[in-house]
Amino acid sequence: MVRRNRVRLVVWFASLVGLFAYVADYFGSVFTTQAALDDFAAISDNPGIKALTGLAAAPDTLGGAVWTKIWMTLAVSLALGIVFLVTRNGRADEELGRTELLRSRMLGSHAQAVATWIVLAVLAVAIGLAVALVSMVAGLDPDDAGTTGSWVVGASLAGVGLVAIGVGALVGQFTATSRGANGLGSIVILGFYMLRMIGDLGDGALTWASPFGWGEEMAPWGANRWWPFGLMLALTAVLLAAAWLIEERRDHGAGLLPDRAGSSGAPARYASPLGLALRLQRGPIVGWTIAVVLSALMFGSVANQMSDLLDSAGGNVAAMLQGAGVDALVALLCSMIALLVTVFAVQSATQLRADEASDILEPQLAGAVSRTRWVLMRLLIPAVGALALLAIGGGLLGVSYGSTIGDPSQALRLAGATLAYWPAVMVIVGLAVALFGYLPRIAIALSWAVIGALWMIMILGDALNLPGWALNLMPFSATPTLPAEGMDWTPLVVMTAVALALVGAGLERFARRDIQPA
Amino acid sequence: MAIEIQGLHKSFGRVHALRGLDLEAPVGQVTGFLGPNGSGKTTTIRVLLGLLRSDAGTVRLLGGDPWADAVRLHRDIAYVPGDVTLWPNLTGGETIDILCRLSVPLEPERKRTMLDRFDLDPTKKARTYSKGNRQKVALVAALASRAPLLLLDEPTSGLDPIMEAAFQESIREVKAEGRSVLLSSHIFTEVESLADRVVIIRDGETVESGTLAELRHLTRTQVTAVLDAGADTLASLPGVHDLATGDGRTSFAVDDDALATVLAEVARLRPRSLVANPPSLEDLFLRHYGDELAALEGGGRG
Ligand SMILES: Nc1ncnc2c1ncn2[C@@H]1O[C@H](COP(=O)(O)OP(=O)(O)O)[C@@H](O)[C@H]1O
Ligand SMILES: [Mg+2]
Numbered sequence: 001m002v003r004r005n006r007v008r009l010v011v012w013f014a015s016l017v018g019l020f021a022y023v024a025d026y027f028g029s030v031f032t033t034q035a036a037l038d039d040f041a042a043i044s045d046n047p048g049i050k051a052l053t054g055l056a057a058a059p060d061t062l063g064g065a066v067w068t069k070i071w072m073t074l075a076v077s078l079a080l081g082i083v084f085l086v087t088r089n090g091r092a093d094e095e096l097g098r099t100e101l102l103r104s105r106m107l108g109s110h111a112q113a114v115a116t117w118i119v120l121a122v123l124a125v126a127i128g129l130a131v132a133l134v135s136m137v138a139g140l141d142p143d144d145a146g147t148t149g150s151w152v153v154g155a156s157l158a159g160v161g162l163v164a165i166g167v168g169a170l171v172g173q174f175t176a177t178s179r180g181a182n183g184l185g186s187i188v189i190l191g192f193y194m195l196r197m198i199g200d201l202g203d204g205a206l207t208w209a210s211p212f213g214w215g216e217e218m219a220p221w222g223a224n225r226w227w228p229f230g231l232m233l234a235l236t237a238v239l240l241a242a243a244w245l246i247e248e249r250r251d252h253g254a255g256l257l258p259d260r261a262g263s264s265g266a267p268a269r270y271a272s273p274l275g276l277a278l279r280l281q282r283g284p285i286v287g288w289t290i291a292v293v294l295s296a297l298m299f300g301s302v303a304n305q306m307s308d309l310l311d312s313a314g315g316n317v318a319a320m321l322q323g324a325g326v327d328a329l330v331a332l333l334c335s336m337i338a339l340l341v342t343v344f345a346v347q348s349a350t351q352l353r354a355d356e357a358s359d360i361l362e363p364q365l366a367g368a369v370s371r372t373r374w375v376l377m378r379l380l381i382p383a384v385g386a387l388a389l390l391a392i393g394g395g396l397l398g399v400s401y402g403s404t405i406g407d408p409s410q411a412l413r414l415a416g417a418t419l420a421y422w423p424a425v426m427v428i429v430g431l432a433v434a435l436f437g438y439l440p441r442i443a444i445a446l447s448w449a450v451i452g453a454l455w456m457i458m459i460l461g462d463a464l465n466l467p468g469w470a471l472n473l474m475p476f477s478a479t480p481t482l483p484a485e486g487m488d489w490t491p492l493v494v495m496t497a498v499a500l501a502l503v504g505a506g507l508e509r510f511a512r513r514d515i516q517p518a
Numbered sequence: 519m520a521i522e523i524q525g526l527h528k529s530f531g532r533v534h535a536l537r538g539l540d541l542e543a544p545v546g547q548v549t550g551f552l553g554p555n556g557s558g559k560t561t562t563i564r565v566l567l568g569l570l571r572s573d574a575g576t577v578r579l580l581g582g583d584p585w586a587d588a589v590r591l592h593r594d595i596a597y598v599p600g601d602v603t604l605w606p607n608l609t610g611g612e613t614i615d616i617l618c619r620l621s622v623p624l625e626p627e628r629k630r631t632m633l634d635r636f637d638l639d640p641t642k643k644a645r646t647y648s649k650g651n652r653q654k655v656a657l658v659a660a661l662a663s664r665a666p667l668l669l670l671d672e673p674t675s676g677l678d679p680i681m682e683a684a685f686q687e688s689i690r691e692v693k694a695e696g697r698s699v700l701l702s703s704h705i706f707t708e709v710e711s712l713a714d715r716v717v718i719i720r721d722g723e724t725v726e727s728g729t730l731a732e733l734r735h736l737t738r739t740q741v742t743a744v745l746d747a748g749a750d751t752l753a754s755l756p757g758v759h760d761l762a763t764g765d766g767r768t769s770f771a772v773d774d775d776a777l778a779t780v781l782a783e784v785a786r787l788r789p790r791s792l793v794a795n796p797p798s799l800e801d802l803f804l805r806h807y808g809d810e811l812a813a814l815e816g817g818g819r820g
Pocket of ligand 2: 556561671
C-alpha cells in the first residue's frame with residue numbers, strides 16, 4: 001500500500017504542508033505590525049470571505065490571518081485527496097480484480113482495507129504535525145500564548161483528514177465503480193463545505209453539522225477548543241465501523257445495492273459516440289445537476305439573509321461592505337456556481353483520456369467513427385452541459401434571491417451573470433482537450449491541477465505575488481463579475497476564440513498520434 | 519488479399535517492436551498469426567486498425583490504407599482485442615449490441631445463436647464477468663455480424679475447452695461464408711486446426727510463413743518414455759529427431775506424419791510410461807531458430 005502510493009502520499013503531504021508554510025512565511029513578512037493585522041481582520045470580516053474560507057476565531061493575530069487565508073483550502077483539499085486515495089486502494093483495485101489475489105491469500109477480508117486506513121491515518125496525522133511545527137517555526141503563536149494555537153490548528157487538519165478516510169471507506173461500499181465512489185465522495189465533501197458555509201453566514205447552527213465546521217470551531221489562537229477534535233474522531237470511528245460491517249455483508253466486487261439483471265440489448269442510439277457517452281455519463285450528469293440545483297438554492301437563501309441584514313442595519317453595514325453590498329456577494333456566489341460547473345465539465349472532458357487509458361477507446365475507434373468525430377461528439381456533453389447547468393444554477397439563484405426581495409427579474413439577471421462564465425469554462429475544457437492531445441499520460445492529473453490552481457488563485461490572489469495582468473489572464477478573473485460589475489463582451493469573445501483554438505489543437509494532435517493505453 | 523503487409527516497422531521510444539514484418543492474409547481463408555508473447559502480434563493488429571501509425575513499410579487492408587481510410591475500412595471489420603475491457607455498468611447484451619453496431623449492422627438472429635453457443639448470460643453487468651466471459655462478449659459481438667474480415671487477437675486465451683470448441687465451430691462457419699480471418703495466437707496447436715495459412719513471427723520479424731502443409735516440419739510431437747531396453751533402435755526410425763536418453767528416460771521428437779508408426783514401435787518395446795506432448799511455440803523456436811538467433815545476437819554484439 002505504501003509502495004504503490006508513495007509518490008502520491010509524498011505529493012499530497014508536500015503540497016499541503018508547503019502551501020501552509022508559504023502563506024505563513026509570506027504573511028509573516030507582510031504583517032509586521034498589529035495595525036496591519038487589524039486592517040486585514042477588518043477587510044476579511046465580510047460575507048464573501050466568510051462564505052468562501054470562513055473567518056478565523058482570532059482574525060487579528062498572525063495565526064488567525066494565515067488561518068483565514070488558507071485553512072479551508074487545505075482542509076477541503078486534504079479531504080478530497082484522502083477520499084480519492086481510499087478509493088484508489090479499495091474500490092478501484094476491486095474493480096480491476098487486484099484485491100482478489102490478496103484476499104485469496106488468506107489475508108482476511110478486511111486486511112487490505114485496514115492497511116489503507118492506517119496508512120492514510122498516518123498521512124493525516126503527519127500533515128497535522130507538520131503544520132503544527134511549521135506554525136511554531138513561523139512564529140504564528142502570539143508571544144505570550146505558548147504553542148497551543150499551533151497544536152490546535154494542526155489537529156484540526158488531521159481531524160478533517162481522518163473523517164475523510166471514513167467518508168471514503170463508506171462511499172466505496174455504496175458504489176460498485178471507482179468513478180462512482182469518487183463522485184459520491186466529492187459530493188459528500190462538497191456538501192460538508194456548503195453546510196458550514198451557510199452556517200458561517202447565518203446563525204452558525206449549520207456549521208456544527210459539518211466536520212469542516214468542527215475544525216473551524218476548534219478556534220486556534222481563539223478559544224483553542226480540543227473537544228470538537230473528539231467529535232471528528234468519533235465520526236471517523238462510526239464511519240469506519242459502518243464500512244467494516246457493510247464490507248462483511250456484501251459480495252466481493254459488488255456494491256451494497258445488489259446488481260439486478262439488466263437489459264439483454266441496447267437501443268441503436270448507443271452506437272453513436274454521443275448516445276453512448278450520454279448513457280455512460282448519466283450518473284455524473286444527474287449528480288452534478290442535483291449538486292448545482294441544491295447549491296443555487298442554498299446560495300439564494302444566503303443572499304436573502306444578507307439582504308435582510310442590510311435592510312435592518314441600514315447604511316452603516318453597506319458601507320462596511322465597501323459599498324458593493326449584496327451585489328458583490330451575489331457575484332461571488334455566481335462565480336462559485338461557475339466553478340462547480342467547471343468541475344463537471346472537466347470531469348466530462350477528462351473521460352476522453354480515461355477511455356484511452358482503460359483501453360475502452362480501442363473498440364470504439366475500431367468502429368466506423370473518425371477520431372475527430374468521436375472527440376467532438378463527446379465534447380458536446382461538457383459544452384452543452386455547462387451551458388445548461390450555468391443557466392439553471394444562475395436562474396435558480398436568481399429565483400430564490402428575487403423571491404424575497406420581490407424582484408422576479410433577478411432570475412434572468414443572474415442566469416446571465418453565470419452564463420458569462422461559459423467561455424471561461426470552455427477555455428478550461430479546451431485546455432483539457434489540448435492536454436489530451438499532446439500529453440495524454442498526464443492529461444487527467446494536469447487538468448485537475450488547473451482546477452486546483454484556479455481555486456488557489458481565487459483564494460490566495462494577492463499573496464501569490466502574481467502581477468495584475470497575469471491574474472487578469474486567468475479565465476475566471478477575466479470574466480466580468482456580474483452583477484457587481486458591468487458587462488464587457490471583449491474578454492468573452494476572446495476566451496471563446498481561445499477555447500476553440502485549444503480544442504482545435506488538441507484534436508489535430510489526437511488525430512495524428514498513436515493510441516496510448518495506460 | 520485481405521491483408522498485405524511488407525516491411526512493417528514500429529517503435530515505441532527505444533523499443534523496436536516491429537522490425538520489417540511481412541504478412542499476407544488471403545480473402546476467404548483463416549490465417550494463423552503466431553508468435554511468442556511480446557513478439558508484436560498485438561502491435562501489428564493495432565496498426566491494421568489504424569490505432570497506431572506505422573514508421574515504415576506498406577500496409578494494405580481490404581484494398582485500403584488502414585490509417586487514412588480507417589472509417590471506411592472499419593465498416594467491414596470485426597475486432598476482438600487481446601485484453602477485453604468493457605464498460606462496467608453496462609450488461610453483456612448491451613455491450614454486444616454497441617460493440618457490433620459501432621462498425622457493422624447487428625444481426626439479431628446470429629447474436630442469439632452465439633449467445634446460446636457460448637453459454638453467455640447477456641443480462642449480467644459487465645463488471646461481474648470473469649476474463650473468459652469478457653472475452654466471450656467480444657467474440658459474440660464480432661460473430662453477430664457479417665463483417666467480411668475478422669481480426670482476432672488471442673481470442674481464446676481465457677476460454678475453457680468446451681468454449682474453445684464453440685469458437686472453432688464458429689470460425690469454420692465464417693470461413694464457409696467466404697469471409698476472412700486473421701487469428702493471432704501463441705499456441706501452435708490452436709491455430710493448427712483452423713488455419714489455412716500460418717505466419718510465424720518472432721521479435722517483430724516474420725520467420726516463417728506458408729500453408730500448414732508447408733509448415734508440417736514444424737509440428738513435431740515431443741515424446742518421453744521410460745523403456746527397459748531398445749531405445750537405440752528408435753533413433754534410426756524415419757521421422758524421429760533429437761533422441762536423448764538419461765535417467766532411464768528416452769525422449770525424442772517425432773514428425774506428425776510418422777507419429778503412428780513410431781508410437782507403434784514404442785508400444786512394442788513395452789514402455790512403463792509414455793508421455794506425448796504437442797510442441798509449444800517456444801519449443802519450436804528454440805529448436806528451429808535457436809542457432810540462427812545465437813548467431814545473430816553474437817554477430818550483433820561482435
Ligand atoms: N504502447 C507501447 N509502449 C511501449 N512498448 C510497447 C507498447 N506496446 C507494445 N510494446 C512492446 O512491443 C513489443 C510487442 O508487443 P505486443 O505487440 O503486445 O506483442 P504480442 O501481442 O505478440 O504479445 C513488446 O516488447 C512490448 O513490450
Ligand atoms: Mg498481444
